[in-house]
Amino acid sequence: MKILLTGASGLLGAAFAQAATRRGHNVIGMVGTFAGHIPGLAEKRSLDLTDETGATSAILEVFPDAIVNCAAVSEPARCEADPARAQALNVALPALLARLAHHLSARIIHLSSEQVFDGADTAPYAVKSTVNPINLYARQKVESERLVHAAAPGFAITLRIPLLTGNSLGGNRSLHERLFADWAAGRTPQVYTDEIRQPCTAANVADLMVELLERNDVRGVFHWAGAEALSRHELARRIRAHFKLNDTAAPLEPVSRAADPRAAAKRQASLALDLKPLAGTVKTPIETFDAQLDQLILPPACRAWYFSG
Numbered sequence: 001m002k003i004l005l006t007g008a009s010g011l012l013g014a015a016f017a018q019a020a021t022r023r024g025h026n027v028i029g030m031v032g033t034f035a036g037h038i039p040g041l042a043e044k045r046s047l048d049l050t051d052e053t054g055a056t057s058a059i060l061e062v063f064p065d066a067i068v069n070c071a072a073v074s075e076p077a078r079c080e081a082d083p084a085r086a087q088a089l090n091v092a093l094p095a096l097l098a099r100l101a102h103h104l105s106a107r108i109i110h111l112s113s114e115q116v117f118d119g120a121d122t123a124p125y126a127v128k129s130t131v132n133p134i135n136l137y138a139r140q141k142v143e144s145e146r147l148v149h150a151a152a153p154g155f156a157i158t159l160r161i162p163l164l165t166g167n168s169l170g171g172n173r174s175l176h177e178r179l180f181a182d183w184a185a186g187r188t189p190q191v192y193t194d195e196i197r198q199p200c201t202a203a204n205v206a207d208l209m210v211e212l213l214e215r216n217d218v219r220g221v222f223h224w225a226g227a228e229a230l231s232r233h234e235l236a237r238r239i240r241a242h243f244k245l246n247d248t249a250a251p252l253e254p255v256s257r258a259a260d261p262r263a264a265a266k267r268q269a270s271l272a273l274d275l276k277p278l279a280g281t282v283k284t285p286i287e288t289f290d291a292q293l294d295q296l297i298l299p300p301a302c303r304a305w306y307f308s309g
C-alpha cells in the first residue's frame with residue numbers, strides 16, 4: 001500500500017513509518033521542520049501543512065492508497081499559546097485530508113485524544129460516552145473528528161489515544177524523555193498524584209494503525225490505550241525504578257490538583273478508556289506498563305548525566 005504519512009517526524013509518526021515499512025508498505029512521509037533521517041520512510045518531503053494549496057497539490061501528486069494524519073499541535077499548552085496555528089493543524093488540516101481521501105477513495109486514519117472527555121468520571125469512557133472538552137486542544141480534537149467523518153464517512157478511522165510512551169527521534173518528546181531532561185538539568189518534575197492516565201507506547205499504536213489499514217471492514221471512531229490506568233506520579237515512579245534511579249538522583253515532587261484549581265480546570269482528572277470493540281478483535285496486544293518500560297531507551301542527550309551518577 002502507498003501510504004502518505006503527515007507528522008512523520010513526531011513521536012507517533014516516526015513509529016508508524018517503521019511499523020508500516022516492516023509490513024512491506026511504501027511510506028511517503030511529510031515533515032514540517034525536522035531535518036534528520038527518519039527510518040522507514042521511502043521518501044521524506046518537507047512542507048508547511050498549514051498551506052492548503054501546497055498540501056493539496058503535494059498529496060494529489062503522491063496519489064496515496066491511504067493517508068495517516070499524525071501532524072498536529074499535540075500539546076494543550078502550545079494550542080493555548082498559538083490558537084490560530086493549532087486550529088490550522090488540528091482542525092483545518094484533518095478536514096482537508098479527509099476531503100482528499102474521499103476524492104482519492106483512500107483510507108484515512110486520524111488521531112484524536114482521550115482528552116475529548118472531561119475526566120470527571122472515574123469509570124472508563126466508552127466510544128459512545130458524551131464528549132465534553134475542557135481545553136482548546138480537546139475542543140479542536142472534537143471538531144476534527146466531526147469534520148473528518150463528515151467529509152469521508154466511507155473511508156475514515158479516528159483513533160482516540162492516550163498519553164503516549166516510547167522513544168522519539170529527538171529523544172525529548174515522550175513521558176520518560178521529559179522526566180530525564182528535567183533530572184539531567186537538575187530540575188524536580190512535578191507529578192500529579194490524582195491524575196489518572198492509561199498510556200501505551202507509540203509503537204503499539206503504530207502497529208494497531210497498520211493492522212486497521214490492512215483490514216477493509218473498519219470505519220469510525222475507536223479507543224486504544226494500555227492495560228493499566230495509573231496516576232502520573234505512579235507512572236513517573238515506575239519509570240525511575242525501571243532505570244534504577246533513586247529519589248536523590250531523580251527526585252519527583254508529588255502534587256495534587258487541589259493545589260492549583262485554575263490549572264486543574266483545564267486538565268482532566270481521570271482518563272481511563274474502554275477499549276471495546278477493538279479489544280479482543282485485533283491482533284495488536286494491549287500493553288501492560290511493564291511491557292512499555294522494557295521498550296524505553298535512555299535519551300541520548302541524558303546519557304552523560306546518567307552514567308556520571
Ligand SMILES: NC(=O)c1ccc[n+]([C@@H]2O[C@H](COP(=O)([O-])OP(=O)(O)OC[C@H]3O[C@@H](n4cnc5c(N)ncnc54)[C@H](OP(=O)(O)O)[C@@H]3O)[C@@H](O)[C@H]2O)c1
Binds near residue numbers: 009011034047
Ligand atoms: N503524544 C501523545 O501523548 C498523544 C496523546 C494523544 C493523542 N495524540 C495525537 O496523536 C497525533 C500524533 O502526536 P505526536 O505526539 O506524535 O505529535 P508530535 O510528536 O508533536 O509531532 C507533531 C508532528 O506534526 C508536524 N507538524 C507540526 N506543524 C507542522 C506544519 N506546519 N507542517 C507540517 N508538519 C507539521 C511535526 O513536524 P516537524 O517536527 O518536522 O515540524 C511533527 O512531525 C496527534 O494528533 C496528537 O494530537 C498524541
